[in-house]
Amino acid sequence: MAEECGTGTSGRFNRRAVKVGEAQRLVLAAADGLRCGSELVPLRESGGRRLAQTLCASSDWPPFARAGLDGYAVRAADTAQASPEMPATLRVVDSVAAGGIALAAVEAGTAARIMTGAAVPEGADAVVMLEQTAEATLPGGAAAVLIKRAARPGQNIAPRGEEFRLGAALAAPGTVVRPGHVALLGTFGYAEVPVQKRPRVAVFATGSELLPVAAPLAPGRIRDSNSAMVAAMIEQSGAEPMLCGALPDDPDAVAAALERVWDDADLIVTTGGVSVGDYDVMSDIIRRVKSGSWTGAGHDEGRQACRVLFDRVAMRPGSPTSAAMLGDKLLLSLSGNPGACFVGFELLVRPALQRMQGVRDALPRAVTARLAAAVDKPSPHDRYVRTRLIYEADGRIAADPLAFSKSSMMASIAESDGLAVIPSGSLGAKAGELVEVLLIP
Amino acid sequence: MAEECGTGTSGRFNRRAVKVGEAQRLVLAAADGLRCGSELVPLRESGGRRLAQTLCASSDWPPFARAGLDGYAVRAADTAQASPEMPATLRVVDSVAAGGIALAAVEAGTAARIMTGAAVPEGADAVVMLEQTAEATLPGGAAAVLIKRAARPGQNIAPRGEEFRLGAALAAPGTVVRPGHVALLGTFGYAEVPVQKRPRVAVFATGSELLPVAAPLAPGRIRDSNSAMVAAMIEQSGAEPMLCGALPDDPDAVAAALERVWDDADLIVTTGGVSVGDYDVMSDIIRRVKSGSWTGAGHDEGRQACRVLFDRVAMRPGSPTSAAMLGDKLLLSLSGNPGACFVGFELLVRPALQRMQGVRDALPRAVTARLAAAVDKPSPHDRYVRTRLIYEADGRIAADPLAFSKSSMMASIAESDGLAVIPSGSLGAKAGELVEVLLIP
Known part of the structure; x- marks a missing residue:
């Protein structure tokens, strides 16, 4: 494999990094063509x-004029002179329960007992709170109510259509x-x-060091934790993960494995194997697509349908993150490093899944926060640092870079609720600087 | 029913409001006894x-000393004098793939090709990035590698146990x-x-005006939207809703309905019927429990097991919100008004469900934000105003009170991501004031 080292012709190191924004634009444009229907x-x-x-x-909503509380439906004019000393006395002509219908209109000098949510009877233009009334009996025995203060027309009534009109767009x-x-x-x-519809996402891991989660550890081996993490993120994104296990090291076998999920998956996500190592099978796949020598799943006669969107992104962690269209399927290949895999998912996979579900603003929500501690690592590319947001007592927010922020460190994934964007450069960012933070769920 | 009006002896208006914090304390204490197991x-x-x-x-994690990138495992001492002009030449004795095991130790003057994630062979104490090496051939034909600068001991190696030690508590x-x-x-x-285990929550609506969601509207009737909303909030809280439809108006029938879900439900939530109207059946139930005359589900001979936790909370909206223990079941009765129902759920039901799932900090997360507009309604009780959080460019957050914040108004429920707490008093709160905002999911 010596011919592939250095800056040889194989293209192993010959990967031009696209900016994160450009990578997102390419992925979202591809996702636009992958709508799953309803x-x-x-x-x-x-x-x-x-x-x-x-x-x-x-x-209309409410669909009728509704009483806002329990009390009496009255004509406000009848109560204009009312006072605690000289209450208005109104004959009670009806009692309207919520869901019931008034049998009588409220005419001058009358009132109707009414419950919260009931339709206000015709003629009434105000509802007086039960607690501000007293029951009484008229000479002759008819029931009446005493109203001790003037009602304002419309009080305690929600008019028909107050909140929504028929046909109003709500979401x-x-x-x-x-x-x-x-x-x-x-x-x-x-x-x-x-x-x-929930997009179906095939999830493959790569790496011959990987053991299934249920397996005991063995020398030199680790368990595949990325597949389950990515599956959980896919679920969080409203999509359905299909856990497909680990891909073999051989590109032809990879093509066969993709072929098997081809009809069932709307999107294919892989973890690992995108770097420059000898066994980085996803890099091989991407190179084949790039050079036109890919003949696996999605390949068609004209070969136009298979194309690499990018095979390197100007970001830390996760710069080898790659994407390709294989026929009408989008392949997103994330780093195998858990931290880089996580960041790659938030920046590229989640937005793709959102867009496939019709979401216009599919990118992570960005907010501004003060950096609670310095991030003094220089970087040739924008760095996405996992942080925890701190809401301060003076109404400001700060982003605390998590101690274990090396890309290999997993504890910070569980603890983070934001990714602080530290622009590329030799200085990093100082404590107290305002930075952009991408909110993560 | 005249004898129940005014400030009569029936207790209809005789409900002492507890503070929100006290209501939460009572509910959480009750929820502590309702753990559902694992x-x-x-x-x-x-x-x-x-x-x-x-x-x-x-x-330990990593379980062995891991290579952080693709390159060569070396003894740093062998490279101490290396420079681009005078590279160290090391014989390559092995190639270790991730998941593989080194066959040879790295001894003085030797190196091993190594892939990201592979176990660093015995003897090596540094990994040199592939891109900073060149392949070579020794006289005699053995493979070698040229190292052009001094490696630092430990570089690009994650030592065993660097992230976690066996037994470390992670969550x-x-x-x-x-x-x-x-x-x-x-x-x-x-x-x-x-x-x-996911708590099972029986959800009942009350109100004879309610139609099933699938029904066409009828005069004076509205559809039961609370049951579905509460079910969605229960799901969001990690619990399982059991939609039980609308309760009848008759307390004995309510007891029978509760009896039917008794064995299956860990918690019972009702909406509506807690106010002072003639048909407020949940108020009747609470009064019966309070007076010791409740003989429905959960009633035992000693009657000690049935008790009212509160039948009024000092808050707007939702002051009639009530809670009782019926035997070993907790009954939380929310207002029927959708906005009040929503607030009651966030302040009381969600915390109860969290606590039933072992969450210590079960109350809504409170942050401080600047009020983006005045809330100038006076209120005798703390007011919980639905708001949308605004993250400002200077790192501050503001809470925007939603226009439709009357308790009957539904659009604001979907749009809000916070509840601003406006302390009781005659003034409300001014634009720009710092207020506490409870974050809602």
Whole structure:
């Protein structure tokens, strides 16, 4: 393999790094072509899914003028002179429970007992709180109510359509369904909800050192923790992981393994094997695609459908991260190093999965925070440092770089809720500097 | 029902409000007695669950001295005088793939080709990056490598146990399993993970105005949106909702309905019917428990097991929120108003579900933010205003009170990611004031 060392013709070191933003643009453009379509799910299974259509109000809301509390529906004019000493006395003509319908209109000099949420009877234009009334009996025995102060027209009534008008757009396609959306969907009768289908993602590990998680350790071997981590991140992204185990070291066997998941997977994610080592099988695959000699899954006669999006990204960790279109499937190859794998997922895979589910703003949300401690490692590329956000008592936020931030260090993955972006350069960033932090779930 | 109006003896208005903190303390103390036990789930289903035991390192990590990159394992001393002009020439005695085992030790004057993640052979104390080496051939034809600069002892090697020592505690019981935890679990061989059982939560709505979500609207009726919203929040909290539909108006029938879910539910949540109206059946239930006349589900001979925790909370919205122990079941009765129902869930139900899953810090996370606009409603009680957090370019955060913040208004539920706490008083809070904001998922 000596001919592949140095700056030989094989291209092993001949990988031009694209900027992170450019890599994201390429991946999102590819993901745009990978929409998975929509499906109907029962309302109670819609939480966390992405809407496939604009959620619209199917009626005015409220659908009728509603009483905001328990009390009496009155005509405000009848109470204009009321005071504790000289209360207005109104004959009670009806009692309207929530869900019931008034039998009589409220005419001058009358009132109707009304419950929270009930439709305000015709004629009434205010509801007086029960606690501000007293019951009474008219001469002759008819029930009445004493109102001790003037009611304001409209008080304690939510007019029809106050919140929403029929047809109003309440949420855009791609919106993740939160509990508040479930309430809106229920209100407007969506017993079934059109949601984006969950993308199916094949997950492969590479590396002959890898043991299954259930295996005992053996000399020189470690367990494959990336597959399960990536699967958990895929689930978090609203997609369905398909755990495919470890890929063999041989590119032809890799092609065969991809072939086997081809019809079932919308996206293929691999971990490891993208570096410059002798056994970096994913690098071999990417090189084959680049040189036009790939004849595995997705390969077509014209060979136009297979193309490398990038085989190096200007970032730390995870610079060997690569991406290719194999026919109509997107292959995202992450570093095997757990920290780099994690960062590569947040920057590239999660955005792809979001976009495949119709999300417009598919990139991680960026906020500004003060760096709580220096990150004084120089780097030729932008560095993504796992941090924990600190909300301070004065309303500021700080990002604390986690102690174990070497890319091989796993404890910081579990603890981080942000990735601080330290721009490339020889200095790193000082404590107190404002930096961009990408929020991670 | 005239005898129940005013400040009569029935207790309808005779409800002493407890402070929110006190209500939370009472609910969490009750939840402490409702632990659901643990179960083993496959690693790939553990994401989002709560750990039932301390997660411990089952070996040192790394389990052996690992090469951090592709290159050559050397004895640093052999390279001490190396320079680009006078490189050290070392005979290559072995090639160690990740997962492989060195056949030879690295002795003075020798080196071993090594791949990222492979075990560093005995004798070597540094790894030199492949890109900083060149291959060579010794007289006689043996393979060699040229090292052009001095290696530092330990460079590019992660020593055994650098990250974790056997037995180290990595996460406490109650920790929610995030992707980073999944990586740790995989690394340490947890093919099955001991997690807290998901509490089963029976969800009932009350209100004769309620239609099922699938039903067409009818005069005076609205659809039951709370049940589905609460179910989505229960799922979000790691628990299992059991949607039980609407409770009848009659307390005896309520008792029978509770009886039917008794054995299957760990917690019972109701929405609506807690106010002072004539048909507020949950208020009736709470009054019966308070007065000792409750004989429904959970009632025992001694009657000691049934007790009201509170039947009014000093908060807006949601002041009628009530809680009782019915035997060994906790009943949490939320307001029917969607906004109040939502706030009641965040302040009381979610914390209860967290605690039932072993979470110590079960209350919502509180941060400090600047109020982006005034909340100038006076209130006799602390007010919980739905807000959207704004991360500003100077590293501060602001909380924007959502326009539709009346308790009946639903759009703001979907849009909010925080509840700003506006202390009770006659003034509300001004724009720019620092307020406490409870983060909501």
